[in-house]
Amino acid sequence: MKSFDTHTLLTAHGLRCTRPRVKVAELLFADGQDRHITAEWVADELGKMGEAVALATVYNTLNSFMEAGLLAQINGLEAGRYVFDTNTEPHHHFYNETTGCLTDMPPSALRFYKMPEAPAGTEIVDWQVVVRVR
Amino acid sequence: MKSFDTHTLLTAHGLRCTRPRVKVAELLFADGQDRHITAEWVADELGKMGEAVALATVYNTLNSFMEAGLLAQINGLEAGRYVFDTNTEPHHHFYNETTGCLTDMPPSALRFYKMPEAPAGTEIVDWQVVVRVR
DNA sequence: TATTCATATTAGAATAGTTCTAAATTGTCT
């Protein structure tokens, strides 16, 4: 009686169903909540749960999940830090430089008058706004 | 007969006038052009000019220039890399993930319908859009 | 179920951009 089918989620996204991936998927997706996460947080959390996964594997897993479209990457925070978002819908963030707190921006907070056009010969792959606050 | 007064620029911004700062300021501001620069580029360039400055000093200098308002920092590029902009006016960028090329967005490319409001108890310090292209 | 093998995991080393340390130097004020 599992309410959340990790095996289906992984295989449907072309990912082999391994113990580390199952544990990470359960941690991130089982309750359907939006989360902003780092590799370190995932590794710590699994450790506390007695399901330790090597940090390198956590990185591999998060990158695989991102390539598979299960996670989005948030750019524009502290240089040198990768933060992933379980909400893969395009949306924007407030980043509190003092506390490190990252919050979703209500969709109504920002509207674009005109979408930017990519320079000749290129196409837009991603764009997101990070509003830094204090 | 100097067309660009580094001494005045530095002291007017509350910075002591040292050899490294004068050399960096001349390199970055003498011709009035907009530039996107890294510490490594500055150190290399000064080295080639026979005016070597220690890399740590270049970092100190760029950070001082930024605090003094002479440079802006561009967030949202590769994690772990600081890029500064001699154009301190708020503006946005295209970032080519393949080539690493960073270009200013024409002001007309993006218009905002509504400015975002910061979460309670905070104020917006900075925001910029990086549109990633390929 | 047993075999197979491409794929994934892992510990530890490597990497790279940036910051730190602490001793020597230098710019500015008097």
Add this chain to the structure above:
DNA sequence: AGACAATTTAGAACTATTCTAATATGAATA
């Protein structure tokens, strides 16, 4: 010139992430 706080510097330290290469494992096949 003298005083002293600010700055420079080489090299070490730091830190988040990736790499290496040996081992383990999932899933397809027999």
